[in-house]
Amino acid sequence: MRVRVRHEVVHRLEPGMRTAIASIRITPRNHYGQYVHRWSLDVQPDCRLYPQEDAFGNLAHTFSVEAPGEEIILTAAGEVDTQDTSGIVRGTMERFPPSLFLRPTPLTELTQDIVAFADLVRAEAKDELGRLHALMNAINEAVEETERALEVPARAAAEVLEAKSGCPGGLTHLFTAAAHHLGIPARHVSGYVADEEGTGEAREWAEAHVPKIGWVAFDCGRSLCATEAYVRLAVGLDSLGVSVLKGLGLNARETVSACDARCPSKDRQGQSQRQQ
Template identity: 55%
Template sequence: MRVRIRHEITQKFEPAARNASAIVRLTPRGHEGQYVQRWTLDLDSDTRFHPQEDAFGNLCHAFTIDGPVAAFTIAAEGEVETQDTTGIVRGTVERFPPSLYLRQTDLTHPSARVSDFAAAVEPQPDDPLAFLHALMEHVHAKVKDAEGPAMGDPLAAEAALEKGAACSGGIAHLFTAAARIAGVPARHISGYLAVDGEAAARHWAEAYVPAIGWVAFDCGRNLCPTEDYVRLAVGLDAVGVAAMRGIGGDIREHVVAFDGRNPPKLQVQVQSQGQN
């Protein structure tokens, strides 16, 4: 399936900033099941992008705008050909062994409540894939998939569990935290979802199964990602896959992602951020 994507981020400063610097992760890489046919980045200011890769192999671009800066808009746009791989992820850039993804973070902190939640799903050493599917269903049953800025500030694992509802990023934190507690390497993924004419920036998780490799899980929708998903960046949590990191301000995001079967609809995400 060919998925068309346009993702705009507008950042405003009041009062105007002396200058603005940021790093963006808005460029997907190809792998089995995902071929990037074309992709562009555009910034409405007189500056240059400096391409680079982060420690996880994500494609990043840094820029600095000389001030005073009242606002700027960055737009990522392109087309990606996708295939359904039943959630199996192969052909990706792998800078670290799977064991690195056992490392917990502040957003996946294994608190007593999260540990009790994870313990409710019985480990299956002889069938880790079955365990992960059971864990996905357990997360789906306990935490409702709620609207929210998936690329903004998702809830930590414990907060998502306590609230009983979270955006896709918070749900992914709970799944990765629980998988790591059980000794299964798990990581956080950002990307896009285009289905039934709806567009969304979305987060999900991947877990490592020795006999298979990395397998993707979207607990909010209770399924392994299909051809409707475009994979963007990988990290230990939402901070590591943030679409933009820089000087805070009022941020507005517009995401249009659609396939040839359905007309596009516009998704608007509004959030206010401080210094990142």
């Protein structure tokens, strides 16, 4: 599949701000099953983007704007060729051993309720892959997926389990925390998903490390492993670690479209908007 993506983020700034400085993670990398055919970034007001790699090997850019005015507009657009790998992720930039991704953060800390939830899954399968599929299905059945505003952080794992609801990032926190209790390295991923209607969305999901297989992508909200409709952007320990933009704004507006570029009937201005 060739996935065509357009992602626009508008941040309204504090009145009288003299300098706006930010870091963005909104550029995908090539790996097995994913090839970036073309990709562009644009920031208004016009400024210079400084490319770099973060600690996890994600492509990032920093910029600063003098006297930025009322708002800053970030636009990313491009096309990415993808293949269905049954959720298996290979050929990615790996700076650390899988064991690093057993490390908890404040958003993926274990509680007694999460431990009990994970222990129920442990008995459903004899190997790690089977337990991960069971965990994904259990979260999908127990927790309702909701949308979230761009600048509202995803809930911590414990809050998601208690509320029985959470955005994709929150569901991923719960999956990660439970996988850690099962002794399985797991991490957080951001990216895009093209859907059958041609609208698509920005989304977050998990990757877990399975012995003899490697990293496998799990989307708890959809209860499936990543398919050719998924475009992988960035990886980190939690939702904060893969956020698209850091350092700007009082409130924000986001517009995202992701569609199959080879299907003209689907190549329309499908949009997913979230506003705070």
